[in-house]
Amino acid sequence: MGKFKVSGNTIVRIDNNAGTLVTLSSYIDTIGALGKEVQSLDVTSFADSAERIIAGIEASQEVSISGAWDDTATTGPDAVLAVLPGTIGTIEFYPKGTASGSRKISGEFLCLYYKPRGEVKGRVEYEASFKLDGTISIGTAT
């Protein structure tokens, strides 16, 4: 066990609009921070000499992915992501790959947007953003 480079290790799978997980790792060069986060609720009373808190429900969080735009049919990012805004599906994030026992972070996410864009002298790129619906699962690959 140890530290791991992203390249060749990190796997990202996203439900397509038919509810089938598609591995998009080959088309992603950046994914935002994704993990568990709870709300902090202040329960400080007159009797306390310091501020008190309790954990609330899991906070909603947004995660985005981005990379080079690619029009590969059916399994490419444009084919998969263009029809997702407004739908809720599973995202699975494996920081060091999908070997049995490897860390798996997953949840149900609402796709907020998909943005293809191009700028002169650059590659055509895309970005997609997802908002957590419910709670994150921290588990392991099987």
Next chain:
Amino acid sequence: MAKKKSSDLAVYYGGYDFGTALTRVELTLGINALDPTSLSDAGERATGGLRADAVALTGLFDDINSADAAAAALIPTGTAVLSVLFGQATGDIAYSGTAFFLAAKNPASIGELVRQEVEIKLDQSLDRGMHYAKLAKAGTGAANSGTLDNTALTTAGGVGYIHVLSVTSGTVGAALQDSATGTLWADIPGARVTGSAGTSVKVSFTGTLNQYTKFTMEGTGIGTALGILVRS
């Protein structure tokens, strides 16, 4: 199928080619997120609201580019078709929709090129489809795009977009056509426009759309046009 560079992109609005004026284009296919979280939920919830697509264009002013001409001709007239092409070949991806041309402004400051700020607001959402390579017709006779083999027919209809980009003489007709065999062709109902330069149309059709599709230009005139087809 592949990744693309900036010169693979093309932007058309209302029958005008914006590509030479633009330095950046960004499309947003998005929704408004609504919060349905209730007391029984262990985590915040999210659900989709209204569709909220958008387009952002920036560029450089050029008095011979058609973005400037389009601004002069189209800003007061209502909606026209916006199409953004990701590639120049028949079968490449294109996003299209109808949109208002709200504003075109040319900010300038010392030491910089005069810029072109274009504000176009989408009416409803963008459609993802495939386009046919831009046709140039020289005189009598027809000009035809390559044929797209869509593997099978669909009974769910679709949407067609046509831009007539230039007509330098005579009359030019432009149409999206389909065929069950790839040899006998007929217009997709309503998907034909006979017009002058700076014309764009959106046509929705229901029912059967055959396996093979193409874009054609006919008539006596000389001109250029572009067709885009979205199969449902």
